[in-house]
Amino acid sequence: MPEMTDLEIFDRFAQIVARSLRIDAAQVIPDTHLTDLGAESLDLIEISMETESQFHIFLPDKSILETAVEVFGPDVLEKAGYLTDEGKRLLLRRMPEADAQSFEGAVSVKDLQQYFLKVNTWVRMIQGLVRYSPAECAACGGPMAASMGFRMKCTSCGAEITLRSGEELNREWVREYYEREYLPRAGDAVSINVAR
Numbered sequence: 001m002p003e004m005t006d007l008e009i010f011d012r013f014a015q016i017v018a019r020s021l022r023i024d025a026a027q028v029i030p031d032t033h034l035t036d037l038g039a040e041s042l043d044l045i046e047i048s049m050e051t052e053s054q055f056h057i058f059l060p061d062k063s064i065l066e067t068a069v070e071v072f073g074p075d076v077l078e079k080a081g082y083l084t085d086e087g088k089r090l091l092l093r094r095m096p097e098a099d100a101q102s103f104e105g106a107v108s109v110k111d112l113q114q115y116f117l118k119v120n121t122w123v124r125m126i127q128g129l130v131r132y133s134p135a136e137c138a139a140c141g142g143p144m145a146a147s148m149g150f151r152m153k154c155t156s157c158g159a160e161i162t163l164r165s166g167e168e169l170n171r172e173w174v175r176e177y178y179e180r181e182y183l184p185r186a187g188d189a190v191s192i193n194v195a196r
Contacts, residue, residue, distance in 0.1 A: 003135055004094070008054075010123050018051045030120040031165070039117075051122075057129035060166030063116050064094055067167065068174045072182070083107040090177060096124065125166070128196045132164050 142156025
């Protein structure tokens with residue numbers, strides 16, 4: 001897939017949303033929530049499938065928080081329906097600085113689900129995943145094109161690759177964060193408590 005600018009990604013996603021919801025693409029603006037545009041569960045499935053097809057990406061099935069909870073275990077990132085300080089820290093490492101105010105004060109998991117339905121959030125996710133869809137064949141340098149399923153094929157030499165799933169990439173990022181940032185901090189906290 002040829003490299004796209006951020007604006008091209010946004011415009012293409014806006015067209016997908018507009019077609020799925022039968023609205024004018026001008027209504028699809030960065031800070032709008034898909035649900036505010038009228039998207040319901042089936043619409044979100046359609047938008048997801050069309051996004052995967054148009055951008056040659058494999059969207060994650062779960063949010064980054066859901067994946068992280070599986071790695072961290074219960075009550076570390078969220079407790080009683082609210083993000084913990086550790087949950088906020090993890091998400092702030094993943095989200096742009098401009099969204100930091102979304103994680104101030106008490107943040108319910110329900111409110112966080114709305115954050116993940118913002119057009120901007122989807123566009124950033126697409127931008128991140130597009131980086132893993134090669135435009136050129138590693139073997140011969142020829143152009144890559146969509147193939148069956150979540151595969152891409154070189155139009156010159158026929159070499160095929162399987163795209164990495166968003167779920168796999170999220171899990172990899174969470175595990176790295178867990179091992180490099182969380183465990184050392186958690187170890188320090190245990191050492192301080194033992195010393196007392």
